[in-house]
Amino acid sequence: MSEEEKNTIETIGEFGLIERLTSDITLLQPGTVKGIGDDAAILNHEGEMTVVTSDLLLEGIHFDLTYTPLKHLGYKSVVVNLSDIFAMNAQPRQEIVSFGISSKMSLKAIDELYAGIKLACREYGVDIAGGDTCASLTGLTISITALGTGSSKDIVYRSGARPGDWIAVTGNLGAAYMGLMLLLRENRLFQQDQGYQPSLDGYGYLVGRQLKPEACRQLRQVLTEGGIHPTSMIDLSDGLSSDLIHLCEASGTGCLIEADKLPIHEETARLSEEMYMSPLVAVLNGGEDYELLFTIGDGQQETLSRVPGISLIGRMVPAEEGYELLLSDGSTTSLEAGGWNAFTKPDQHRDR
Ligand SMILES: [Mg+2]
Numbered sequence: 001m002s003e004e005e006k007n008t009i010e011t012i013g014e015f016g017l018i019e020r021l022t023s024d025i026t027l028l029q030p031g032t033v034k035g036i037g038d039d040a041a042i043l044n045h046e047g048e049m050t051v052v053t054s055d056l057l058l059e060g061i062h063f064d065l066t067y068t069p070l071k072h073l074g075y076k077s078v079v080v081n082l083s084d085i086f087a088m089n090a091q092p093r094q095e096i097v098s099f100g101i102s103s104k105m106s107l108k109a110i111d112e113l114y115a116g117i118k119l120a121c122r123e124y125g126v127d128i129a130g131g132d133t134c135a136s137l138t139g140l141t142i143s144i145t146a147l148g149t150g151s152s153k154d155i156v157y158r159s160g161a162r163p164g165d166w167i168a169v170t171g172n173l174g175a176a177y178m179g180l181m182l183l184l185r186e187n188r189l190f191q192q193d194q195g196y197q198p199s200l201d202g203y204g205y206l207v208g209r210q211l212k213p214e215a216c217r218q219l220r221q222v223l224t225e226g227g228i229h230p231t232s233m234i235d236l237s238d239g240l241s242s243d244l245i246h247l248c249e250a251s252g253t254g255c256l257i258e259a260d261k262l263p264i265h266e267e268t269a270r271l272s273e274e275m276y277m278s279p280l281v282a283v284l285n286g287g288e289d290y291e292l293l294f295t296i297g298d299g300q301q302e303t304l305s306r307v308p309g310i311s312l313i314g315r316m317v318p319a320e321e322g323y324e325l326l327l328s329d330g331s332t333t334s335l336e337a338g339g340w341n342a343f344t345k346p347d348q349h350r351d352r
Contacts, residue, residue: 018133052145091148173263
């Protein structure tokens with residue numbers, strides 16, 4: 001172990017750590033009047049609405065350091081948080097980043113984690129405007145709060161959908177879940193036989209979607225250019241079925257979606273087959289897609305169908321018609337909220 005790997009926070013102290021992690025941060029947002037370096041940050045959002053969301057990530061509950069590289073973990077922590085700001089059709093501006101750091105963690109490991117956080121913030125053009133650090137007795141804890149802005153006419157809530165609205169989704173679904181299935185399988189085989197060489201060959205896209213997801217930042221601009229204003233929106237963190245039911249509950253509607261219209265990546269389909277499971281399980285229940293699920297009023301579907309990377313997957317219906325999935329053979333089945341639930345299955349991260 002090198003000298004640097006042996007160094008922990010105690011060697012440089014909390015203030016030394018903060019200095020080490022944050023000294024190269026340059027502010028990108030004009031609204032960040034005062035960032036790190038005083039008792040509190042000062043933000044000026046110039047009359048726009050402020051949109052705030054927070055995530056708490058715990059080692060052993062939301063992430064497993066045996067197969068999650070720290071830089072990826074840092075990156076993902078920011079991205080999943082920003083995804084909630086995009087889901088309000090708002091623009092992220094600042095992040096507040098806090099840690100509880102295990103005494104076993106080396107400075108080098110903390111550097112890597114923070115490098116991932118800084119990289120994501122740079123890529124999405126948001127400022128790290130503050131935070132806190134503290135030693136932890138129980139493993140790594142990450143707390144991230146994003147602040148965004150939007151005008152009151154642009155912000156989209158979960159509650160605005162009406163029967164007859166079209167349901168749309170960005171990107172493809174189920175890939176992050178299948179990436180997790182692959183990592184878990186390879187990790188299990190490695191635990192059984194330390195000589196085993198884990199192989200992720202042929203599934204680079206799936207692993208990337210699990211370890212280094214991206215938030216859907218383009219949609220806002222695409223919709224503005226097309227003159228489309230969504231009636232409701234949510235980001236897909238828990239899985240399509242759960243998140244769609246959240247939208248329906250908030251809007252007081254039911255839904256009917258079509259299995260044949262659900263966007264599935266080739267690698268998702270291939271690995272599902274290899275694992276003898278239906279890709280629909282990954283698509284409906286998998287979660288961690290961080291795509292955006294939204295609805296638009298009847299009449300706008302023609303315009304939207306011409307936008308690449310967006311799929312129309314069904315319609316909102318009156319609440320009494322329930323939540324239904326139309327299968328390829330023409331039969332329908334009831335959609336269940338089969339996604340992850342933070343209090344019953346603490347095996348991986350989903351935000352709410
Ligand atoms: Mg969300």
